[in-house]
Amino acid sequence: MVAAIRGFGAYLPSRIVTNAELAARLNCEAGWILDVSGIEERRYAGPEESVASMGAAAAEQCLERSGVNAAQVGMILVSSGSSERRFPGPAATIAHALGMDGVPAIDLPLASAGSLFGMALASSLSAIHGNILVIASERMSPIALREPMERGIAPLFGDGAGACLISGDGPVTVIDSVLHSDGAFAEDLRLGLDAPLEMNGRSVILQASRKIPSAASELLERNGKPASSVKVFLMHQANQNLMDRVARALEVDAARFYSNIRRYGNTSSASMLIAASDWWRDPGPRSGDLICFAAFGAGFHWGALLASL
Amino acid sequence: MDNRERILGIVRKVSNKTALPDPDESLFDSGLLDSFALPDMVLELEREFGIKIPDSDLSPRKFESITRIQSYIESRM
Numbered sequence: 001m002v003a004a005i006r007g008f009g010a011y012l013p014s015r016i017v018t019n020a021e022l023a024a025r026l027n028c029e030a031g032w033i034l035d036v037s038g039i040e041e042r043r044y045a046g047p048e049e050s051v052a053s054m055g056a057a058a059a060e061q062c063l064e065r066s067g068v069n070a071a072q073v074g075m076i077l078v079s080s081g082s083s084e085r086r087f088p089g090p091a092a093t094i095a096h097a098l099g100m101d102g103v104p105a106i107d108l109p110l111a112s113a114g115s116l117f118g119m120a121l122a123s124s125l126s127a128i129h130g131n132i133l134v135i136a137s138e139r140m141s142p143i144a145l146r147e148p149m150e151r152g153i154a155p156l157f158g159d160g161a162g163a164c165l166i167s168g169d170g171p172v173t174v175i176d177s178v179l180h181s182d183g184a185f186a187e188d189l190r191l192g193l194d195a196p197l198e199m200n201g202r203s204v205i206l207q208a209s210r211k212i213p214s215a216a217s218e219l220l221e222r223n224g225k226p227a228s229s230v231k232v233f234l235m236h237q238a239n240q241n242l243m244d245r246v247a248r249a250l251e252v253d254a255a256r257f258y259s260n261i262r263r264y265g266n267t268s269s270a271s272m273l274i275a276a277s278d279w280w281r282d283p284g285p286r287s288g289d290l291i292c293f294a295a296f297g298a299g300f301h302w303g304a305l306l307a308s309l
Numbered sequence: 310m311d312n313r314e315r316i317l318g319i320v321r322k323v324s325n326k327t328a329l330p331d332p333d334e335s336l337f338d339s340g341l342l343d344s345f346a347l348p349d350m351v352l353e354l355e356r357e358f359g360i361k362i363p364d365s366d367l368s369p370r371k372f373e374s375i376t377r378i379q380s381y382i383e384s385r386m
Contacts, residue, residue: 036343184365202337202344202369209348210364241345 004170009062038240042158042265079114112297162273
């Protein structure tokens with residue numbers, strides 16, 4: 001695998017929704033939401049903001065920060081589990097919005113783990129297609145707020161988009177990745193057409209608590225790197241308690257797991273790229289840093305990706 | 310110590326509570342365990358009984374009650 005990460009970008013809607021606002025609708029305590037999730041607030045898209053428009057905004061920021069213009073992009077991969085219609089997906093719309101008509105634009109309808117799968121695929125394809133934009137955009141709020149609202153689901157999710165540019169060369173080298181899927185528990189986290197999100201939280205947490213550390217360990221061992229050598233883990237921001245458990249399973253300080261879930265909630269597949277975009281800006285990678293991305297989501301799909309500066 | 314006592318010890322440790330529900334009562338519905346305590350309990354069961362529980366067996370229903378846990382663990386021994 002010869003590929004590199006050139007940069008990240010993100011877009012978050014301006015409307016901030018606090019736990020207090022949701023607690024009143026869910027007949028629960030704002031503090032309870034924080035305790036069970038680590039989330040204090042999240043962003044909700046306005047009526048004018050779509051999966052495609054948020055994705056395009058994140059992509060524009062990513063390109064600007066990467067010093068690459070739209071004409072230099074050879075492929076777009078767009079992950080979303082919350083696109084507003086069955087087809088076409090947002091990829092072609094985003095490509096059009098960015099002035100990239102004619103560039104292959106592929107949808108990855110994978111919630112939560114889609115951005116990780118996109119980064120891994122882009123790393124394999126960049127030798128053929130050059131610069132590849134990986135975008136993840138999620139408009140989860142209309143789904144989370146569908147009636148009957150559940151207090152175990154509704155407060156978890158927020159809206160937003162993230163983007164990453166993968167190229168054939170660049171300062172941050174993609175070393176390796178592992179991807180896994182297993183449909184045995186597909187019914188435990190699902191979103192039917194126009195139906196509420198259904199989640200067997202116990203099963204999801206049980207599986208994620210095992211599979212994320214397992215994938216990270218598989219990847220690190222394969223590359224002869226101890227978990228303690230990783231500078232930062234940039235993981236799908238599903239739940240603070242889950243991230244803490246993954247850190248414990250890998251026997252690393254939880255502080256090495258970058259977290260912004262307190263501010264944005266779980267933005268599904270966008271969350272890992274939004275977290276990476278934040279971390280890349282401050283403190284950002286330094287020479288010798290080892291960076292481990294990891295995600296888990298409905299399917300189940302999960303994996304990890306290792307990069308270094 | 311029999312297997313049930315060993316399981317009860319793990320549930321007490323993970324839940325940090327001494328009072329336990331009836332053997333057939335749900336550990337979750339009784340409020341003894343939450344979703345995040347479940348992975349900890351599975352890990353402790355593996356350590357205590359020296360078994361590796363495959364991911365394919367990680368259905369919360371198998372660990373719903375003391376009786377169910379005992380039944381599953383003894384099937385793996």
